[in-house]
Amino acid sequence: MSRFWTTTVSDLTPYVPGEQPASQSLLKLNTNEHALPPSEAVMSAIRACQAEQLRRYPDPTAQELREAIAQTESLTPDQVFVGNGSDEVLAHIWLSLLAERPVQTLDTTYGFYPVWAQLYHSTLTEVPVLADFSVDVDALMASEHAVVLANPNAPTGLALTRQKIERLLAGNP
Numbered sequence: 001m002s003r004f005w006t007t008t009v010s011d012l013t014p015y016v017p018g019e020q021p022a023s024q025s026l027l028k029l030n031t032n033e034h035a036l037p038p039s040e041a042v043m044s045a046i047r048a049c050q051a052e053q054l055r056r057y058p059d060p061t062a063q064e065l066r067e068a069i070a071q072t073e074s075l076t077p078d079q080v081f082v083g084n085g086s087d088e089v090l091a092h093i094w095l096s097l098l099a100e101r102p103v104q105t106l107d108t109t110y111g112f113y114p115v116w117a118q119l120y121h122s123t124l125t126e127v128p129v130l131a132d133f134s135v136d137v138d139a140l141m142a143s144e145h146a147v148v149l150a151n152p153n154a155p156t157g158l159a160l161t162r163q164k165i166e167r168l169l170a171g172n173p
Helices: 040-048 063-073 086-098 113-119 137-141 162-171
Strands: 102-106 123-127
Touching (some): 086 113, 137 162
Parallel strands (some): 102 123
16 A cells, blocks of 8 residues: 555654553543543533434534634634644644744644644754743744644643733744
């Protein structure tokens, strides 16, 4: 099968997911596992779905969801992008905004960023986190490269404050 791959794909360093422990008593917070079951409201919504709804594709524009998010966040639906999970959204962002450009991220963060960078021919620079695993905003601002951050950061769980994000944006438009 590999003989059909493009050079870009055959040269990729594959992403290696973290360990998947067999024990049901362990939670992997970095993969969005949750200590609690879904709320009763979620379960009720699932039970209320009709079989007809479940056998068809949903609205490809996710119009109702985009409208709800837009209303909650004081945006217009055209300002809301919905995808099939964060990896797809990141792929669209990388392809449309970051491909073939220099990008910086943290040296301790979501492990798929190097794969996106390689796939989309971006030069990736990893900026070290501080001793307490927090983000060194000054180090990120020292470069004019695009910045890709998970917030809160994975796997540390530490989040940048709104003020630090605004400072980073102002310093690197």
